[in-house]
Amino acid sequence: MYFGLSEEQEFFQDNVKKFLADNASIDEIRKIASGEGQDLQSEIFQGIINLGINSLLVPEKYGGLGVGLLHAVAISQALGNGVGPIPFSGSYVMAPLAINLGGSEKQKEELLPKIVSNETRFGIGLSEFVGAREDAGLEIKNNKASGRALFVMDAENSDKIILATKAGVLFFIDSKDKNLTASGLTTVDKTRTFQELILDKVDCEILEESAKDIEIVKKVIDAGRIILAADTLGASESMIEKAVAYSKERKQFNRTIGSFQAVKHMCAEMAADLEPCYSLVWQAAHSFDVDSPIESRLLACQAKSHLSEIGKSVSKKATEVHGGMGFTDLLGLHYWFKRIGLNRQILGAPEIVREEAAEIQGFNQ
Amino acid sequence: MDLEFGSEYDEFTKDVQDFCKEYSNAIISNANDKKFEMHDALSGNSNEKTGKVVNRSEWQRLLIEKGYFARSIPKEYGGYGGEPDIIKSRIIATEFSKNKVPNAMGGQGIDMLVPTLLEWGTEEQKQKYIKSTLHGETIWCQGYSEPNAGSDLANLQTKGELIDGNWVINGQKIWTSTAQFSQMMFCLIRTEPDASKHAGISFILIPMDTPGIEIRPLVDMTLKAGFNEVFFDDVTVPEENLVAKRGEGWSVANSVLGHERGSLANPNATMNRLNTLINLMKEETIDGRRLIDVPSYRDRLLQVQGKVMAVQAHSLRLLSSKINPNQNVKLGGMIQKLVGTELRHELEGLAIDIMGELGTLYEDDPNVRDGGSWQFTYMYFLGLIIGGGTNQIQKNIISERGLGMPREPKVTVEV
Numbered sequence: 001m002y003f004g005l006s007e008e009q010e011f012f013q014d015n016v017k018k019f020l021a022d023n024a025s026i027d028e029i030r031k032i033a034s035g036e037g038q039d040l041q042s043e044i045f046q047g048i049i050n051l052g053i054n055s056l057l058v059p060e061k062y063g064g065l066g067v068g069l070l071h072a073v074a075i076s077q078a079l080g081n082g083v084g085p086i087p088f089s090g091s092y093v094m095a096p097l098a099i100n101l102g103g104s105e106k107q108k109e110e111l112l113p114k115i116v117s118n119e120t121r122f123g124i125g126l127s128e129f130v131g132a133r134e135d136a137g138l139e140i141k142n143n144k145a146s147g148r149a150l151f152v153m154d155a156e157n158s159d160k161i162i163l164a165t166k167a168g169v170l171f172f173i174d175s176k177d178k179n180l181t182a183s184g185l186t187t188v189d190k191t192r193t194f195q196e197l198i199l200d201k202v203d204c205e206i207l208e209e210s211a212k213d214i215e216i217v218k219k220v221i222d223a224g225r226i227i228l229a230a231d232t233l234g235a236s237e238s239m240i241e242k243a244v245a246y247s248k249e250r251k252q253f254n255r256t257i258g259s260f261q262a263v264k265h266m267c268a269e270m271a272a273d274l275e276p277c278y279s280l281v282w283q284a285a286h287s288f289d290v291d292s293p294i295e296s297r298l299l300a301c302q303a304k305s306h307l308s309e310i311g312k313s314v315s316k317k318a319t320e321v322h323g324g325m326g327f328t329d330l331l332g333l334h335y336w337f338k339r340i341g342l343n344r345q346i347l348g349a350p351e352i353v354r355e356e357a358a359e360i361q362g363f364n365q
Numbered sequence: 366m367d368l369e370f371g372s373e374y375d376e377f378t379k380d381v382q383d384f385c386k387e388y389s390n391a392i393i394s395n396a397n398d399k400k401f402e403m404h405d406a407l408s409g410n411s412n413e414k415t416g417k418v419v420n421r422s423e424w425q426r427l428l429i430e431k432g433y434f435a436r437s438i439p440k441e442y443g444g445y446g447g448e449p450d451i452i453k454s455r456i457i458a459t460e461f462s463k464n465k466v467p468n469a470m471g472g473q474g475i476d477m478l479v480p481t482l483l484e485w486g487t488e489e490q491k492q493k494y495i496k497s498t499l500h501g502e503t504i505w506c507q508g509y510s511e512p513n514a515g516s517d518l519a520n521l522q523t524k525g526e527l528i529d530g531n532w533v534i535n536g537q538k539i540w541t542s543t544a545q546f547s548q549m550m551f552c553l554i555r556t557e558p559d560a561s562k563h564a565g566i567s568f569i570l571i572p573m574d575t576p577g578i579e580i581r582p583l584v585d586m587t588l589k590a591g592f593n594e595v596f597f598d599d600v601t602v603p604e605e606n607l608v609a610k611r612g613e614g615w616s617v618a619n620s621v622l623g624h625e626r627g628s629l630a631n632p633n634a635t636m637n638r639l640n641t642l643i644n645l646m647k648e649e650t651i652d653g654r655r656l657i658d659v660p661s662y663r664d665r666l667l668q669v670q671g672k673v674m675a676v677q678a679h680s681l682r683l684l685s686s687k688i689n690p691n692q693n694v695k696l697g698g699m700i701q702k703l704v705g706t707e708l709r710h711e712l713e714g715l716a717i718d719i720m721g722e723l724g725t726l727y728e729d730d731p732n733v734r735d736g737g738s739w740q741f742t743y744m745y746f747l748g749l750i751i752g753g754g755t756n757q758i759q760k761n762i763i764s765e766r767g768l769g770m771p772r773e774p775k776v777t778v779e780v
Contacts, residue, residue, distance in 0.1 A: 001368065001371070001452065001688055002366065002689055002692075003366060003367075003368065003678075003681045003682045003684070003685035004685060004686075004692055005366075006366070070366055244769070244770060247770065248769075248770065248771070255774065256771055258764075258770040258771055259770070259771040259773055259774060261760075261761070261773060263770075264760065264761065264765070264770050264773075265757065265760040265764070267764050267768055267770060268703075268760035268761075268763035268764040268767075268768070271696050271700065272696075272700040272704050275679065275695075275696050275697060275700050275704075276678065276679035276700075276704065278682070279675065279678035279681065279682040280671075280674060280675040280678045280679075282682075283678040286366045299674065302667075302670065302674050305667070305668075306671035306672065306674075306675055309671075354664055354667035354668065354671075355660075355667075357667055358663055358666075358667055363663060364658070
C-alpha cells in the first residue's frame with residue numbers, strides 16, 4: 001500500500017518546477033502577461049514540451065507515454081506552483097482524453113501521434129455542456145457546426161479545437177477555418193488564454209464514439225476538473241511558501257512579522273486547510289485512473305469545489321500576510337491570486353459542481 | 366499510488382468481516398454508563414442499537430482474545446501479543462466502523478497510560494497495571510492541568526516531596542474527567558523545585574482512595590460529561606509510584622501527547638456522522654419538503670462532505686507514511702487535531718441548523734432526534750477544540766515546528 005505520488009511522478013514534477021524557476025521568473029511572467037513576450041512564451045512552451053508533457057496521456061500504442069491522470073496531476077501542481085504560462089489542461093489533458101475515449105480507432109491513429117510529435121495542438125471548449133451562459137451553444141447540421149462557444153481553453157495558436165454539442169457529442173474543427181470567428185477573452189488571469197468562438201457552418205468531424213455515449217464528455221470534464229484542482233493546489237502551495245518566507249524577512253516593531261501570532265496563525269490555518277487537499281486531489285486522480293465511475297465522479301466534483309474554496313481562502317490570506325506589498329504588482333503575487341480565481345470559475349463554479357455531486361449521490365430523489 | 370493492502374491480508378480481512386457481521390449494530394448493555402460517555406461520543410459508537418446485546422467487560426475480553434484490541438501488547442501484560450501491523454489495525458478500524466460494531470473501551474488509562482508504561486515503566490509497574498487497565502478493571506484519570514497551568518502546562522505547581530520513602534503531595538488539578546469513577550490517577554508533579562521549569566516535573570501514579578484527596582465536580586456546558594477539580598492535602602504514596610526518573614515527567618508526558626491529539630478526531634467516526642446527517646436530511650421535512658431538497662441546506666451538506674472526504678483521504682496518506690518510512694508527510698500529522706475537531710464541530714452544528722427549532726431539543730425530550738446527540742456532540746467538540754492543547758496552541762505548533770516561523774519573543778513585565 002502506498003498513497004502518494006511515485007518517485008517517477010515527483011521527479012517529473014520537480015523537473016517542471018525547476019524549469020519554470022529557471023525560465024519563467026516573475027519578470028518574464030509579467031512580460032508575457034503584458035502581451036509583449038510572444039517569443040519568450042514560445043521558448044518556455046518549447047522547453048516544457050521537450051520535457052514531454054504533451055505525451056503523458058497518449059497511450060503507448062499511439063506513441064505516447066500512456067501514464068495516468070495522477071501523473072498529469074503532478075505536472076499540473078508544478079504548473080500552478082510556478083504560474084506556468086503555457087497551455088496544458090486543455091491541450092494535453094482534456095484533448096488527448098477526448099480523442100482516446102471518444103474517437104474511433106481510425107481517428108485515434110490519425111490524431112494522437114500528432115499530439116506526441118507536436119504537429120497538432122488542440123484547444124478544447126466544453127463550457128456550454130457544463131452550463132451555457134448568454135445562450136451560447138453549438139449544433140451540427142449536415143456535418144457543419146454552428147453557434148457560439150465561450151471560454152474555449154488553450155485555443156490561441158492552436159491547430160484544431162474540440163467542442164461539444166448541447167447533447168454532449170464531441171467534435172473537432174480546424175482553428176483556421178474561414179467560417180470561424182475567434183476572439184481572445186480578456187480575463188484576470190494573463191498566464192493562460194481563453195477564446196470566444198462564433199461558428200457559422202464550420203466543417204467539423206464528430207468523434208464517433210462520443211456520439212454513442214454521453215459518459216465520454218462527462219469523463220473528459222471530470223479529468224479537467226481534477227487538473228484544475230491540482231493547478232489550484234500547486235498555486236496555493238506556492239502562495240503559502242511566499243507568505244511564510246516574507247513573514248520571516250519583513251520587520252515591524254523591531255520584530256519579524258512572522259513572530260506575531262496574528263500572522264503565524266494565518267499561516268498555520270492556510271497550511272492546515274491545504275494539507276488534506278493533496279490527498280483529496282491525488283485520490284480523485286487515482287480513482288479516475290482505476291475507472292470506478294461513480295466514486296471517481298464524486299471525487300472529481302468534490303476535489304474541484306473543495307480546492308476552489310480552499311484556494312480562495314489561501315490566496316486572500318497569503319496576500320494579506322504580505323501587507324501592502326501583496327497588493328502591488330512589484331511582487332506579482334496577484335498572478336497566483338488570479339490563477340486560483342480563474343480555476344474556480346472554469347468547468348463549473350463550486351455551487352454548480354456541488355449540485356452535480358448531490359445528483360450523483362441521488363440526493364434529489 | 367497503490368491502495369491495495371495485498372493478498373496476504375485477504376484472509377485476515379475476511380475473518381474481521383465475519384466477526385463484524387455477527388456483531389453489527391451490537392448494543393453494549395451498560396452503554397449509558399457515564400464513565401464511557403466521552404468515549405462513545407468520540408468514537409461515534411452506534412445509537413441505532415439493533416444488534417446483539419453484549420456486556421461491556423465481556424466484550425472487552427472477546428476483542429482482546431480475537432486480537433481486535435490491544436493487538437500488539439504482549440500477552441504477559443494482558444494483550445493479544447501480536448506483531449505490530451498497521452495495516453491490520455486499519456482493517457479492524459475500517460470494518461468495525463463500516464458495520465457499526467462497538468469499539469473497545471478507551472479512556473485515559475488505555476489510550477495514554479498503557480503506552481506510557483510500556484515505554485517508561487518498570488517491569489513491576491507493567492505487571493501491576495497494564496492488564497487490569499486493558500480489561501477495564503482499573504479506570505484512570507489524568508492529572509496534568511492546573512488552574513495556572515493550562516496552555517502553559519509546564520508552569521504546574523502541585524508539589525511532591527520525598528519524605529521517608531514516600532511522596533507527599535500537595536496542590537490542585539483541574540479538568541480531570543472521570544476522576545469520580547477512577548481507581549488511579551497518573552499525574553505530573555513538581556518534585557524538583559530548584560530545577561528549571563520543564564526539568565522539575567515527575568510522573569507519579571496515585572491511587573484515588575488515598576486519604577487527603579478531595580474531588581469536586583466541575584459541570585461543563587453539556588451538563589453531561591463532567592470534569593472535576595482534584596485537591597491534594599498531604600496525599601502520601603510510595604516512592605515506587607514514580608514512573609521513569611525524577612525530573613523526567615515532562616518527557617514522559619510528551620511521548621504520548623501526540624497520540625492523544627490524533628485520536629481526538631477519528632476520520633471514520635466523522636464519516637459515520639456525515640452518513641447519519643445525510644439520512645436525517647432525507648427523513649426530516651420542512652413544510653412537507655425534505656431538508657435535503659432545500660438548496661441552501663444541500664449546498665452546506667456538500668461543502669462539509671468535501672472536507673470530510675479530504676480528511677479521509679488524508680488519513681490514508683498518513684497511514685501510507687507509517688508503512689513507507691521514506692514518505693515525507695511534513696505537516697500531515699500536526700494538523701489532525703486542529704482540522705479534525707473543527708470539522709466535527711461544524712458537521713454537528715449543521716445538523717442543528719437544518720433542524721431549525723427542533724435542533725434546540727436536548728436530553729430526554731420526546732421530540733428530540735437521534736437521542737440529543739447532535740447538540741451534545743456539537744458542544745462536546747467545542748470542548749475538544751479547547752482541550753488537549755487549544756487550537757490556538759496547535760496553530761503555534763504548526764507555524765513554529767511545521768513552517769519554521771519564529772517563536773513569540775518572551776515579554777518581560779516591569780512592575
